[in-house]
Amino acid sequence: xxxxxxxxxxxxxxxVEHIKNVAQHVKREADAGNHCAVVVSAMAGRTNQLVSYVNxxxxxxxxxxxxxxxxxxxxxxxxxxxxxxxxxxxxxRSWQGWQIPLRTNEAHGKARxxxxxxxNLLKSMTGGTVAVIAGFQGLASDGRIATLGRGGSDTSAxxxxxxxxxxRCDIYTDVDGVYTTDPRITPKAHxxxxxxxxxxxxxxxxxxxxxxxxxxxxxxxxxxxxxxxSSFDDPLSCPPAGTGDENRVGTLxxxxxxxxxxxxxxxxxxxxxxxxxxxxxxxDKPGIAAAxxxxxxxxxxxxxxxxxxxxxxxxxxxxxxxxxxxxMERTLEVIExxxxxxxxxxVRAATNIVKLSVIGVGMSSHAGVAxxxxxxxxxxxxxxxxxSTSEIKISVLIDAxxxxxxxxxxxxxxxxxxx
Ligand code: ADP
Ligand code: ASP
Ligand code: MG
Numbered sequence: 044x045x046x047x048x049x050x051x052x053x054x055x056x057x058x059v060e061h062i063k064n065v066a067q068h069v070k071r072e073a074d075a076g077n078h079c080a081v082v083v084s085a086m087a088g089r090t091n092q093l094v095s096y097v098n099x100x101x102x103x104x105x106x107x108x109x110x111x112x113x114x115x116x117x118x119x120x121x122x123x124x125x126x127x128x129x130x131x132x133x134x135x136r137s138w139q140g141w142q143i144p145l146r147t148n149e150a151h152g153k154a155r156x157x158x159x160x161x162x163n164l165l166k167s168m169t170g171g172t173v174a175v176i177a178g179f180q181g182l183a184s185d186g187r188i189a190t191l192g193r194g195g196s197d198t199s200a201x202x203x204x205x206x207x208x209x210x211r212c213d214i215y216t217d218v219d220g221v222y223t224t225d226p227r228i229t230p231k232a233h234x235x236x237x238x239x240x241x242x243x244x245x246x247x248x249x250x251x252x253x254x255x256x257x258x259x260x261x262x263x264x265x266x267x268x269x270x271x272x273s274s275f276d277d278p279l280s281c282p283p284a285g286t287g288d289e290n291r292v293g294t295l296x297x298x299x300x301x302x303x304x305x306x307x308x309x310x311x312x313x314x315x316x317x318x319x320x321x322x323x324x325x326x327d328k329p330g331i332a333a334a335x336x337x338x339x340x341x342x343x344x345x346x347x348x349x350x351x352x353x354x355x356x357x358x359x360x361x362x363x364x365x366x367x368x369x370x371m372e373r374t375l376e377v378i379e380x381x382x383x384x385x386x387x388x389x390v391r392a393a394t395n396i397v398k399l400s401v402i403g404v405g406m407s408s409h410a411g412v413a414x415x416x417x418x419x420x421x422x423x424x425x426x427x428x429x430x431s432t433s434e435i436k437i438s439v440l441i442d443a444x445x446x447x448x449x450x451x452x453x454x455x456x457x458x459x460x461x462x
Contacts, residue, residue: 045210045285046168047077050178050200053087054217055274056120059127066127067278068215073133073173075283080164080174080207082200083124085116090179090193104369105152105343107187110180114140114188117177117196125175135173138164140180140188145199147181147189150343154189155257156181156198159206168207176203197258205265211284212267213293214254215274220294221246221253223459224311229451233461235309239299242309242402243269245436249400250314254296262296269296299404307405307412308457311450314398315443317347318371319428322362322378324388327353334384335362338377344370348398348440350429362387363429365440368394396428397446400438401453407434419456425449 049072051065065083072079085093093113094104102109121137128135143164147154168174178196183189191198197214204212221243222232238246240263248256253271262269272281272293282288295301325331332351339346347365354360366374371392378390406412416437420427425448429440441449454460 045077046207047072047284048080048082048200048204048207048209048212050082050196050212050214051084051274052196052214052216053084053089055215056083056085056124057087059123062120062123063127064278065124065215065274066131066133068274068281069124069128069173070131070133071278071281072283075285077284078168080168080176080203080209081124082176082178082196082203083117083120084178084196085120089116105150107151107183107185107189110151110154110183110188110190114177114180114190117179121175121177125173128173128175133173134171135175136167138174138176140177140199141182143176145181145202147183147191149183149185149189151183151187151189153192153343154181154183156191156202157184159202161203161206164203165207191257192255194252194255195257197255198261201258201261201267201269204267205261209267211270212262213270213272213284215272216253217273217275218253219273219276219292220271221251221296221310223309224450224454225251225313228313228447229454231451231454231460233459235294237295237297237302238309239302239404240296241299241435242404243296245400245402245433246310246312249312249398249402249436249438250316251310251312259296266298270294271296305405306403306458307409308401308403308459309405310402311453311457311459312400312402313446313450315446316368317365317394317396317398317440318368318374319363319365319393319396319440320371320374320378321391322385322387323391324354324359325362326386327358327360331385332362334381335378338381339366339374342373342377344374344377348429348431348438365396365398365429395443396440397443398438398440399446399449399453400436401457402436404435406436413437415456416453419452420449423448423452
């Protein structure tokens with residue numbers, strides 16, 4: 044008998060028919076005697092629609108009312124799934140974030156989980172009632188509803204799995220696992236049977252939206268066994284948890300030591316959600332970088348790549364950095380407020396750019412991965428605007444028009460194309 048967390052994303056709960064299909068997956072596990080917590084997203088497109096209402100009303104994405112509005116989609120799907128399970132004779136109840144409670148900080152719009160009191164949840168589950176949990180939402184320390192950033196139901200699920208000390212956390216989505224790159228961009232992408240936490244973390248943070256980055260961080264920290272699989276597989280042909288056969292479906296995210304077959308590059312990710320900001324002719328003196336980036340950090344704006352070019356006379360620099368495109372307007376406001384402290388001639392902003400990353404744990408012990416990448420891109424005429432690296436990742440910023448060409452070129456270069 045396993046304690047199991049199952050999470051279903053937007054396309055898996057797109058309408059009542061789909062929710063009935065989800066209920067069959069839950070039934071399979073409940074019938075096998077597993078104690079289930081089921082985390083659900085809002086119906087596909089619902090959160091976007093709610094965000095558009097906020098925009099129409101002139102609101103921003105970092106206040107408590109934003110969260111009150113956009114968290115509502117999950118409340119509906121949780122209620123519907125619990126209702127359907129009950130009509131099927133499976134005892135179930137819905138839980139909203141505040142009812143658990145799943146506590147977060149006060150960073151509305153992208154709150155972080157600080158604590159989950161799983162006692163009541165576990166008591167109810169072990170008493171034979173399936174817990175159907177509204178993902179994406181929690182109770183902030185100011186007493187208001189908070190949401191966990193777009194794609195945050197993954198994080199709800201993994202954090203709840205950690206709090207319940209669950210045997211596994213299954214993320215059901217519209218693809219049958221984690222692929223070498225987004226399968227929508229090349230048919231040559233292939234499914235990975237296993238991927239290490241470290242690689243998955245880089246893949247997610249570099250744009251592979253199949254898992255929210257924070258969810259992988261929590262899985263890695265608490266050693267949650269994470270399985271990514273498709274809700275569109277026949278519910279009855281999937282082996283239930285605890286049978287020993289369940290790892291044959293999907294992709295298991297696990298420790299590197301569990302992976303026998305190792306490659307230099309395991310995946311390619313890209314993100315279009317970037318905005319490039321350039322401060323032109325900034326005075327080159329101590330304290331300027333701090334004057335730019337400390338106020339941005341205080342405004343909860345994450346800065347990603349930073350490039351600085353010093354002019355020939357050494358008196359000025361052009362400072363280029365990237366932020367998430369949703370943060371671009373606020374970034375420009377913060378920079379304007381700093382005009383008195385930072386001496387710059389002009390600020391430029393662009394969003395038609397993409398960050399492309401190649402990822403692999405084998406990279407740390409192999410020379411030449413970056414050189415091969417730059418040469419292959421140059422041969423296709425792709426200009427590199429900025430570069431950043433970590434031990435297991437190389438990222439480049441390129442013009443958005445070249446995204447598909449660049450992904451496909453690198454996918455072939457590193458031998459990732461399926462046979
Ligand atoms: P859900 O609504 O279930 O949370 P998402 O749309 O957030 O689903 O994530 C699933 C999508 O992630 C897939 O449809 C796929 O296009 C995309 N994706 C991007 N990169 C990858 C990858 N490397 N492997 C699998 N899917 C990926
Ligand atoms: N419904 C939320 C979103 O669309 C959370 C999620 O689906 O994970 O971002
Ligand atoms: Mg998602």
